[in-house]
Amino acid sequence: MATPKLISPISKQGVQKLRVAAYCRVSSSSADQLNSYARQIETYTKLINANENWVLVDIFADEGISGTSRKHRDRFNEMIADAKVGLIDMIICKNVSRFARNVTDCIGIVRDLAALKNPVGVFFESEC
Secondary structure, X not given: OOXXXXXXXXXXXXXXXXXXXXXXXXXOOOHHHHHXXXXXXXXXXXXXXXXXXXXXXEEEEEEOOOOOOOOOOHHHHHXXXXXXXXXXXXXXXXXXXXXXXXXXXXXXXXHHHHOOOOOOEEEXXXXX
């Protein structure tokens, strides 16, 4: 006869929170763009902090920088470096064009992050 085995329920303390970062960018310093920039930062800070299964790593933001190249996007490059060393589990961005204007760069970066030992997901809010 089989001996019954007690299986303990998983406690919330045993669940590891997802380390989430957001990337925000505007390409100019016009008033409209600066309002959008501030809204992006505020929205993602609130969104990440409101999810009990997530912990906010950082809001990485580049103001007045074109997304066609990574050359002057210091915060973007910092975020990707942090992701590659395992500090970030998921990146949230408003849309693909905020993340990168160059489609080849975008696909390459997303693939690189997905191929890591501990894959990093990239979620584009408006592409859902």
